[in-house]
Amino acid sequence: MHHEPAATQDASIIHVNITNFFASLAAAKDRSLNRKAFVIAPETYGACAIINTSEGARKEGIERGMSVAQAFKLVPHLTVLTPDMQQAQTVQRELLRIAQQYSPAIEHDMRGHLYLDAKGTRRLFGPPRDIAMGLSSHIREDLSITPSVGIASNRLVAKIATRAIRPSAVTAIAVGEERLFLRSQDINILPGLTRSMKRVLSAAGMRNIGALADLDETQAVLLLGRNGIAVRHLALGEDLSAGSIHTLENNQIETRVDLAHPSEHLPTIEGGMFQILEEAWTQLRAREEQAERVEITIVYADRQTSTLSASVPGELLYDGQLISYGRDLLSRALKRRIMVSSIGIRLSHFHRHRKQHDLFKFEQEQLSERFQQHVDTLRRKYGNRIITRSFALYHG
Amino acid sequence: MASRLGIISAYSLLYGVLMPGDILEACRTHAIDTIAITDISGMHGLHAFREEAQEYGVTIITATKFITPQGPLWAFVSSAQGYAHLTHILSLQVQGSDVIEALSSESRGLILASSSRPILTRLKSCSDELYAAITPGNLGGCNYGSALSLPLVAIEDALFIEKKDYDTHRLLCAIAQKKTVGSLDESLLASPDAVIHSASEYQRIFSPWPEALEGSERIARQCSFSGLFSSLIFPSYHLLDDAHSGAVLRERVFEGADMRYGELNDAIIDRIEWELSIVIQKGFAPYFLIMHDIVNMASRSCGRGSAAASIISYALGITQVDPIAYNLYFERFLTSSREDMPDIDVDFAWDERDGILHQVMDNFTVEHCARVANHNLFRFRSAVRESAKAHGLSDDQITQVLSGRNQLIEQQSVWNSVLALAQSITGLPRSLSMHCGGLVITPRTVDTYAHVIRSREGYPLLTWDKEGVESAGLVKIDLLGNRSLAVIRDTLAALEKEGIIIDRDTWRPAEDEATVDLIARGDTMGVFYIESPAMRLLQKKTGKGDFEHIVIHSSLIRPAANAYIEEYVQRVHGKPWEPIHPLFEQIVQESYGIMCYQEDVSKTAIVLAGFSEHDGDQLRKVVAKKHKHKRLAAYERQFDEGCRSRGIAQDVRERIWSMILSFDGYSFCKPHSASYAMVSFQSAYLRVHHPAPFMASVLSNRGGFYSEGAYISEARRMGLELRGPDVNESIYRYQGSNHRIIVGFMAIHDLSYRSVQTILDERHKGGVFTSLDDITERITLPHTDIAVLASAGVFDSIAGTADREEQVRILLINGKRDKGGEPELFQQSVQPIRVQIRERKDRTEELLSEYRALGFLRNHHILFLWAYELSRIRRIRGYEIPGHEDQQVTLAGWPVTKRTIMTKQKHVMAFVSFEDETCIYEAVIFPQVHERYESLIYASRPLIVRGIVKRCHRAFSIEVTSLSALA
Incomplete structure (x- = not known):
């Protein structure tokens, strides 16, 4: 999937998302897994919840959050792996190292997510889209993992963009086109929705983010409770966690x-x-x-x-x-x-x-x-x- | 006398390593004839020791060891009074009482010893029988002894046979402390030298203090008294003496018999008089009277076990089967020569059982009652798991090894150690839990008879298991929960509301022709005990539905008797058979020459091998036990020799013995089977004549063998109309009348009970709801409950043209809000709004939501969700199977139940019940097919089943040749 941006001039926030982080790492380490239905969970049996699923497992109806026991009912010969935290740390460090070559302003967590602010790096590396492409190929070459990379005017939209194009691609959302982009997206990829909100929205037949964005504040609250207003803002592409991405300290x-x-x-x-x-x-x-x-x-x-x-x-x-x-x-x-x-x-x-x-x-x-x-x-x-x-x- | 005091056994849970057999073997090796088992703050294994010690001729001294902050303190029981005091203190200690304080105020009947100076100083003035203890690891007591002028005693204080047992001890401590063996503080563990010494070594260690050895022998003599646990312990009935309680019992029995039989003939009177004479002579009248009071607390009950052979139990309403009509022998329950207490087990409706337990405890006061414990042992798998955890291995690694997925390549040396240690703890007790129904009632407070702790659920709990309780003479009554009794109760209550009264005294369901036919057809889903696929197949194969055959079938369907079932079916259909031996014929005549009931084992051993009644009874018990190999081997020898001496040929002996072994695991006595069969007939009768209320009750009581969805399908197949769940018709439970079942709100997954109550209260107050707006005007429900109610179709009847998604939007946007939520702020200003949604769900999506909410579909079988895929497949329906005998067929199937077994060649095969839109059918999946399609068999998904139709008498099944996923 590839979105050709109309104008990406001011969209400088880049989100790098290693989709299904632990599953991607496991597949990078063991290529034979690509042919299998497998999941990542804290334990390989029992009631613990699945963290990541492979494409093959998803096709069999296995979802993130489902218990391993339930998954075995669907696929009795399912491969269940535990997350390799050591590998995750190494990869995360590597991701950081690669990202630091493109921008000093980086935010990262330990689950394969990185945000870069490419503002001010145009002279060095070209427009954000070129940076995104460069980052993507750099990661693929060094780590044998293909990330999905989204460029947008804020972290929220960039994050939804990477979710929309998962498992791997590069997309850019032009400034001013955020709402248009969000309208047709599956409501389940909107961050901030709780399980019960998703259940209510599904029962009410609201499947796209646009349906939520169309509500006024009153309706949003009536439908989703006290957090309805905040969720509606998210559906409109407004990043509530606003704040700049800071320069990473390296003093340790x-x-x-x-x-x-x-x-x-x-x-x-x-x-x-x-x-x-x-x-x-x-x-x-x-x-x-x-x-x-x-x-x-x-x-x-x-x-x-x-x-x-x-x-x-x-x-x-x-x-x-x-x-x-x-x-x-x-x-x-x-x-x-x-x-x-x-x-x-x-x-x-x-x-x-x-x-x-x-x-x-x-x-x-x-x-x-x-x-x-x-x-x-x-x-x-x-x-x-x-x-x-x-x-x-x-x-x- | 060669005695040893202070041996710690594995009944010091997660500390000691030696089982009674290990210690008693050591006694034999070292020529020890008396031992004091001093488990730490408990006597959990006392009766296991006493029982096994008889074989070794070793005397067991009742004792315990307290570990106090000041040091160890041993207490040896020298009289019954001392025993009562010790159990009282042990029970108090659990509640945090100071042991030394308690012993300093009263220690009569106890001999005390300690190697701690502060303890000796404290107790010196209070106890006449106090010793300064020296042990191989602590000889300091000899100084305190002389300083305080106390006699010395030598205490072995051992918990190992060999030093290598220390590793097992260390592992147990790591398990107890939830640490790894490498992080234990070893200074808190026992010394590796704490072994049971040889006689010479023992003498050498203590030779400088001969008075200590004398002290040890003196204590052993004083404490080797008999008299404990020699009588049965049960309270009198309302303080009546034996004669008076006997008179009361007689009066109640005749009164009950009048009700049961109407006119009493000579045979009945003779039987009653005979039973009464034995019961009263043995002093059991209070027991029956108390049981009578207990069953009267319940709506209905089912006395089971051998008690059903008693006309007294029947007359008192404890059991429900007429022992005369069904030829049940009282001797299975009680004889004048039998020493132990007869066992009366009673089932109550599952939702009444706890209330009855509390009521009994209230009546007798909680201080006089205690629940019976289970001693949970390490099985090999749990031992491996715990041992591996204590060696720092993860759950995941352990599961991989236990499931055979990992061949121990990694960390081989660690695993070697893990497995060796796991083997060493396998069979050791690991914890206590509560027996499902066992209760003991005592005349004096229960802690004067036994050590009592608190169960996790808050009940007083004996530390002995049921065998220990029996050995101690405490009379256990089993009060158990049973769902089917609740089903019958609820069905009868529903009928009563319709004005249909079934009189329980004149109700004879076993004589009802329609009921007998139903059972013979195997149409028994929902019917107590005979609804499993195996049982339904047996009914179909035999074509028998009468009471006598159901009694046999209830007993014959047991794990180890598979080999005899096919033979039984053929004999029922007329295959000629000869008894294995003429003497055997009289025992098994009524069950076509096949041993069926527990008592057949005892009778066979008595008649063919000359066993005594006691040995015959013991053989019956041993066969059913898990850890029986040694004792069973001894009985096998005895049986073999007995038969040989009577000239019985070897092949006959072997065939009969192998039939005896088919009682491995669980089995029933005939009175028990008859009791269960009676409940089966009652529920079958209700199913035939009142199907709607019956199936509604089955569903309301959360069914039995099958899932809710399977019972719903069965109800449809029975021709019942299913309605709801509906906002105006449903109540919490299912309702059934006039061939219609109204699904209750309880069927909706994740619906809060509070919302159900809100709907029902408002409906009661303001009448039925007329529209969605009416709902929003009158009640407030949480968002998620509205979503799930709408998905389940609860509002369909009042929603007009609005589909379920529209219903949710209307109810949420227009609804009254919780008082605590902000939305109330908007209440005045918001107008009803219809949200426009661009995409609409198709019908399948709506049905999927319905299925997620209910676990079944309101108007269709679940296969309807795959209607399109099914329309492209050429198949027969389940009901057409009988027309395709020996033909290859294709069917659609939704798996309902699965059972796997291991063949003699150690291959896995499966029996699966599939369901299509028309019926449930049985499929057999042989090993080769199983191996190939294993991944499909265990998934909850619709399958295409291909196979050959096989017939066994009136039963058809599919021998599966291939399986494929439908979608």
Whole structure:
């Protein structure tokens, strides 16, 4: 499907949508899936809801949100896969890397959606449509995934555009043509509709976004309840989440460890945790900065992840202080009873570490500081892992 | 005496690893003759130990171990008074009471021991029987003993046979704590050295403290008393003594018999007198009187089990089958030599059962009642799942391995460990749950007889399962729920409203010719117990619908008896048969030489192999049990030897034994089958003579074996007119009269009960609704309910020309709004508006919405949705099947029920009931076809069924050759 825009001069918001994100990733990884009906769900059986469906599965009547058990009733030999969060993170990072080559103003989530503001990049890359085409082919070449890309004057319309052309194409909606474009679109692709709203609209025979746009505010409320007005605005193409797309900050320290084998053995996991904390804090000390936030991500053996965000206490400076902090973080972040494959931390929100030039430092404190300086020197010279605090020694 | 105190078993749930057999084998190995099982804060396995210990000649001391914040405390029972006190404390502990506080105020009849100085100090002044305990892992008690002048006792405190059992213990703790084995705090686990020591090792460990060993022997002697659990425990009836309750029972029985029989002849009187003499002599009169009171609480009941063989039960209205008319033997229920309590199980309407339970508990007070527990064991699959979880494997990986999709290639070593440990916990108890209907009533408060906890539902719950309860002498009554009793009750109530009264005392449905014919045809959808495809086929094949045959059929259709059903059908149709053995003939004469009832097993063992009555009864019970291999093997030997000594040939022995094994799983005794058959006849009678109210009641009570849609189709096939759901005609439930069923609002999926109530209240108050505007004027309904009501066609009768989509728009745009919502702001200014929609749904789309709302179509069979596709296929209709015997045919079919079985060659085959617009027909899918079309068989979609029509007497089925999807 391809919409030839009448005029795209001012439509600069580009939405990149990897349709059926996890299913697309799975198919990119295993081409044989393209011939199969498969779905992505948190578990491969039972009552859990399906996250993504392949084209083949959709043809069999399987829908997103349906339970896996229901889907098996329709297709007994259905292939059910769990989302590969590790692959998702990698792809998301790659998407971001590619997108940053086209615009500094980017918004992204972790489910294959990116918004770029192409305003001001015309001289570098040409009109937004060229950027969209470039992005699309760049992603296809680097990641073997074909996205759908929409260009519009705001995020909402760009998003609906990518939904309308799924699974993959590029389309542009000219400024002023948003309502015309939306009128004929299936009402189910309008963001913001709840399940019960969809049910009411279906029962009332309203199938296109235009039917909703035609209501006045009173009718919208009477039909859909208190959120009817907001939904009607969406149907008119008015982006209620307005606000500019900000320039992406790239100010963070990331460290990560992959365990030699997935493990449920707590001391092994703690060992990995201490290692990456030491690495991160070595970098922090080198920058003479302190971080206010830490995000810890646990990747489990089944490729699911759990993430915990926490504040960093100001007094945390030396390796020795990290042990109880790390243990506490880990116990809060370890939410599942599954073997762990890797652990990562990300430090952010930095500020300069103000050294207190204290003439009356206690001897022990001076010793700690000097010891840490020597350790850091060694690490800079021979690598981070040349010296680390012995876990067994700590226990001893 | 060689004793060991302080053995912890697997009944310390998710902690201990040893089952009674393991411990008793260790006793045999180490020549131990007395043991105290000290499970932690409980005695869940006491009766399992006592029963098995008899075989080993080991004495079991009743005891427990408390883990308190100050340390361990052991309590050994030395008298009945001590036992009552201990169960009371255990029950209190569950409610958070301080154990040491409770024991310091009263500990008579208990011998206490602890290795904790604070506990010993606290109890020293309060207990005469207090010991300082030393264990192989903690010898500190010897210091406190001398310091506090307390005698020493040696306590084994073991929970392993070998050190490697520690891994199993660690796994159980991880499961209990919902952790992985790698994240457990091992300091909180038992020591790997906590093994049951050999005699020499035990002596060596404690040799420096011979007085401790003496203390242990002394406690063992004091606590090895008999007398616990030696009598039956049941309350008296309204404080009457045995003689008076016997007199009351006699009076009620004769009064009831008068009602049942009218004039009492000698045979009836003799039977009553004979039964009364046994019942009163054995002191069971209060039991019958209480059961009589309980059944009188209900609208109707069905006493089942062996109690149906008793004329007393029949006269009191506990059971509904005349034991004289149907030749039911009282001895199956009770004999003067029988030691255990007779079992009376009663079914009540499913929606009345909980109320009756509460009423019984209110009458006897909740302190005197408790529900019976189930001991849930680890099965291999659940053991693998739990073991794998405790090793950090995901649900998904586990499911893949359990389903055979993953061949353990990944993480092989972890899986090896997981599977080995899973094997070690398979068969261990993992949790307690509540038995579906078992209730115990006691004369004194129930916690003086047994340890009582609270069930998840809030009931007092014994920690013993039904076997334990029986061993303890507690009398269990089973009060169970049954949907069909509610169906009969509701049908009779509906008839009563129409002025048709069926007198329950004179109602003889089994003598009604039309009812017998109906059952013989297998037209029994909705009829209690005989509506499954297997049962309907058996009825058709035999062509028998009389009471005697239905009693046989109800018992013969059981999982392990498939091999005998075909033979039975042929014999019914006149195939000559010889009894396997002349002695066997008298037992199985009425069931064509095939063992049918539970009592046939006992009788056969007694007559052919010389079993005692007790052993015969035990054999019957053991065959039905799950974990029976050891005991069954012993009985098989006994049977074999008994038969041989009577000169019975080997092939005869083997054939009879294999017939005995067909009672594996569940089976019925004849009185039970007769009780069920009576309910079957009552419901069949109502189906024949009052089909509309009957089918309405089946649907209102959420049916039985089939889906709502299948019952709707059946109702249509019965010639009933279906109407609604309709805003002016429907009530919540289905209504049936005069060959018409009005679908109730309950049929509409996702409709809130509040909206139903709103419609019904307003209709009651202001009369019927005349138009959509009338609805919007008078009631307020939520948006989603309006949508689903319209989709179900509820407003069609008052909507004029408006289609259902238009109805939704009118009702929503013009409707009154919830008081809490903003729309009320617009109320004054909004004019009725008709939204113009460019596209209109076609008819199929509307029907699909209707199907989604109801689960069936108001005016059509579901295949109507595929009418176009069907019109292009050459097929026969289901009702034409009998005209195509042995011919290849093509049919359309909507799958209604499916059942798979494994063949002897371990291949899967299936029996599927399909439905088309005209009837339900049965299809057999043999392994080769099954393998090829498996993906189609289990999906809920219409199929094109091709196959050959096969006939077995009067029953036809399709032997499927191929299947394809209709659309």
